[in-house]
Amino acid sequence: xxxxxxxxxxxxxxxxxxxxxxxxxxxxxxxxxxxxxxxxxxxxxxxxxxxxxxxxxxxxxxxxxxxxxxxxxxxxxxxxxxxxxxxxxxxxxxxxxxxxxxxxxxxxxxxxxxxxxxxxxxxxxxxxxxxxxxxxxxxxxxxxxxxxxxxxxxxxxxxxxxxxxxxxxxxxxxxxxxxxxxxxxxxxxxxxxxxxxxxxxxxxxxxxxxxxxxxxxxxxxxxxxxxxxxxxxxxxxxxxxxxxxxxxxxxxxxxxxxxxxxxxxxxxxxxxxxxxxxxxxxxxxxxxxxxxxxxxxxxxxxxxxxxxxxxxxxxxxxxxxxxxxxxxxxxxxxxxxxxxxxxxxxxxxxxxxxxxxxxxxxxxxxxxxxxxxxxxxxxxxxxxxxxxxxxxxxxxxxxxxxxxxxxxxxxxxxxxxxxxxxxxxxxxxxxxxxxxxxxxxxxxxxxxxxxxxxxxxxxxxxxxxxxxxxxxxxxxxxxxxxxxxxxxxxxx
Numbered sequence: 369x370x371x372x373x374x375x376x377x378x379x380x381x382x383x384x385x386x387x388x389x390x391x392x393x394x395x396x397x398x399x400x401x402x403x404x405x406x407x408x409x410x411x412x413x414x415x416x417x418x419x420x421x422x423x424x425x426x427x428x429x430x431x432x433x434x435x436x437x438x439x440x441x442x443x444x445x446x447x448x449x450x451x452x453x454x455x456x457x458x459x460x461x462x463x464x465x466x467x468x469x470x471x472x473x474x475x476x477x478x479x480x481x482x483x484x485x486x487x488x489x490x491x492x493x494x495x496x497x498x499x500x501x502x503x504x505x506x507x508x509x510x511x512x513x514x515x516x517x518x519x520x521x522x523x524x525x526x527x528x529x530x531x532x533x534x535x536x537x538x539x540x541x542x543x544x545x546x547x548x549x550x551x552x553x554x555x556x557x558x559x560x561x562x563x564x565x566x567x568x569x570x571x572x573x574x575x576x577x578x579x580x581x582x583x584x585x586x587x588x589x590x591x592x593x594x595x596x597x598x599x600x601x602x603x604x605x606x607x608x609x610x611x612x613x614x615x616x617x618x619x620x621x622x623x624x625x626x627x628x629x630x631x632x633x634x635x636x637x638x639x640x641x642x643x644x645x646x647x648x649x650x651x652x653x654x655x656x657x658x659x660x661x662x663x664x665x666x667x668x669x670x671x672x673x674x675x676x677x678x679x680x681x682x683x684x685x686x687x688x689x690x691x692x693x694x695x696x697x698x699x700x701x702x703x704x705x706x707x708x709x710x711x712x713x714x715x716x717x718x719x720x721x722x723x724x725x726x727x728x729x730x731x732x733x734x735x736x737x738x739x740x741x742x743x744x745x746x747x748x749x750x751x752x753x754x755x756x757x758x759x760x761x762x763x764x765x766x767x768x769x770x771x772x773x774x775x776x777x778x779x780x781x782x783x784x785x786x787x788x789x790x791x792x793x794x795x796x797x798x799x800x801x802x803x804x805x806x807x808x809x810x811x812x813x814x815x816x817x818x819x820x821x822x823x824x825x826x827x828x829x830x831x832x833x834x835x836x837x838x839x840x841x842x843x844x845x846x847x848x849x850x851x852x853x854x855x856x857x858x859x860x
Contacts, residue, residue, distance in 0.1 A: 463625040472632055473530040474622040476580045479522035479704045482544070485537035489707060492830025494543070497709045498550035499828055505556055507717040514557070514696045516597065519544055520582070520590075520658035521562040522703045523575045543706045559593045572613065573635035578620030580657075585610055587662035588639050595666065598648060598696070605644040606669040612638040639665055647671040649695035652687060654678040659700050684713045684819050685792060713817045720826050724781060724859050731777045731858040733839065735759045737770075745771045749843060758787045758852040763843040770843070772856075776801070776835040779858040782827040784816075787852040792819045795851070798840035799833060808840055823854070832860055 417431040461468045465477040481487035489497075505515040521544065524531050544562060551558045565574050565586055574586035582590075588608040595606050615633035623630040650672040653663060656679070663675065676686055678701065687697070701709065736759050737744055737751045746761075747769040754760035761770060782797065796815045798808040814827050841856070843849050 462627055466622050466625050467531070469530045470532040471530050472577045473523075473527065473532075474578050474620070474626075475524050475531060476522075476622065476704070479524050482522055482542060482704055483524040483528065483531060484535055485540040485542055487543070487707070488537075488540060489543050489546075489710075490830065491546075493707075493710055494546050494550050494830070496828060496830035497547060497706070498554045498556065499830075500709070500712075500714045501551070501556050502554040503720060503723060504714040504716070507720065508697055511691060513691070513694055514598070514601075515699070516557050516559070516594065516696070517551070517699045518559045518561055518590075518594075519547065519706065520656075520700055520702045521565060523580065523582075525562060525703060526565050526569060526574060542703075544703045547706060557597070559590070559597065561590045561593070564589050564593050572610070572637075576618060576620050576634050577632060578623045578630050578634070579618070580621055581661070582658065583635055584639055584661055584665065585613070585635065585637050588637075588665055591662050591666050594698075595648075595669065602648060603646045604648060604669070605642060605646070606648075606666065607642040608665060609640045609642070610637050611640055641666075641668055644669065648673075650674075650693050651696040651698055652676070652690055652694055653698040654681075654683060655698070655700040656702050656705065658702050662700075678712075679708075682713060682817065683716050684817055684822065687716050688821065711815045715816075715825055716822075718822065718824050721783075721824055723826055723828070724783060727781060727859040729857055730779055730860050731774060733772050733774070733856040733858075735853045735856060737761075743773045745773075747771070754787070754852045756787065758854050761843060761851050761853065763847055763849045765847050766845055768843045768847075768849075770841045772839045774837065774839075776837050777858055778832050778834050779836055779860050780829050780832045781859040783855070783857040783859065784818075784825040784827070785854040785856070786818060786823050786825070787854050788850075789818050789820050789822070789852075790850060792817060793844040793849050795844065796842040797827065798838075798842070799836045800838040800840075801833065801835040802837070803835065806838060808838070818851075 414431075414435040414437075416435050417428060419428055463477075467475040467477055467480055469475055475483075501517055505517075508515045525542070525544065528535070548558070548560060548562075565582075568574065568586075568589055572585045572589075573583070574589075575582050588610055592608050595604065598604055599606075614636055616636045617630065618634040618636075619630045620634070648670045651670055651674070653659070653673055653675045654677075655663070655675070656677065663673070667673070674690060678699065734741075734744065736753070737746060747767070748763070748765040749768040749770060750762040750764055752760050761768075784795075784797075794815055795818050796813055798813045800806050800808050800812065804812055816825055816827065818825065836858075839856070841851075843851050
């Protein structure tokens with residue numbers, strides 16, 4: 369009998385334990401009693417649906433199941449535990465954007481193409497980027513403004529020995545190296561951050577092991593290189609000294625992508641500022657996340673500085689209205705984003721037209737549309753004559769186009785003359801030739817951003833385009849975008 373009582377008690381405890389375990393996720397979901405760090409899933413979790421008696425019950429239960437799967441109690445705890453086991457025990461990356469190196473080093477997946485030299489830009493594209501920067505620098509110089517541009521190296525560029533796998537193209541010059549040569553050839557004001565860091569890597573740890581970015585030590589070294597360029601011109605004595613190197617706990621963004629907690633100490637140092645009587649002049653700074661810890665280090669050395677993320681606040685949107693009293697424009701971009709400069713709009717000044725002064729006009733497209741023309745075609749686009757010798761075209765959908773056909777021409781520059789641009793919009797242009805069998809391709813295209821207050825846009829190509837027979841103008845990427853065309857011209 370005692371044996372039966374013991375068995376019954378065991379069954380009851382087993383059932384009770386089972387019920388508690390089943391109920392715990394729902395209890396945690398509603399009370400959030402046990403806190404967990406939010407996982408960096410790069411997406412928005414499903415929101416709790418509201419029951420509507422008018423909607424089918426099956427639809428509500430399906431939506432609620434999606435919500436529950438995203439939000440049940442202990443979900444983040446369990447995912448973090450699983451990720452920790454995969455990363456630390458099996459040395460397996462749990463995120464496609466994270467490459468696991470050696471000696472606790474993690475690398476952003478987007479920089480691996482640079483490491484392997486598998487994303488090499490064409491020579492003409494490197495030349496094009498350098499030309500765009502040179503024209504922009506010349507325009508600033510005419511306004512009495514200094515310009516400095518530099519590239520922040522990928523972590524794998526400074527620490528290739530910790531990537532853990534051999535390079536696929538070890539003898540090829542990287543985009544960084546080729547661009548630096550082009551900048552030097554074009555006399556563009558720059559600094560070689562890679563050289564500075566390589567010279568100091570044996571003395572300091574320069575990048576966070578578990579993060580994409582350089583640390584404050586590297587930021588201070590590059591900041592000193594930047595400030596040294598203006599010391600004489602502005603009678604400027606600013607300098608950062610690196611003292612008391614130590615370690616600290618730091619939550620790296622790559623560990624965040626992996627869904628685990630950072631569990632190692634990262635290098636840090638006390639950065640001290642030298643006193644200076646004079647300050648740097650008003651500066652407009654355009655940058656990505658690599659300047660987030662650099663610019664704050666030298667903030668006391670600026671009389672005035674306006675900061676912009678170069679993608680969220682493009683030059684074309686912000687610089688024209690801020691030029692008053694500006695004496696310096698700072699532009700930094702990380703190595704893995706060099707290709708962004710191919711389509712980044714640096715044509716801020718209408719006097720970019722000076723580029724075309726000694727060039728030959730080879731074709732001026734007829735921008736007026738009539739239905740009986742065979743050399744111009746509209747796709748999902750509304751047209752009517754505009755004002756002041758313009759033609760108004762309005763997109764009727766997401767893929768509105770104007771296509772011109774003409775005898776073959778060679779060209780290196782395209783000039784778009786627009787009028788009354790009412791909003792900031794992307795515009796994509798395509799060209800086709802015998803080489804592409806008369807077809808438009810993404811490789812044969814350029815995207816620019818048109819903005820209010822600027823009419824002229826010069827698109828330059830690194831090499832001459834041969835035998836172009838068709839041209840396509842895509843009006844933004846949504847309906848009801850208005851474009852007033854004044855002229856489209858080809859030059860070589």
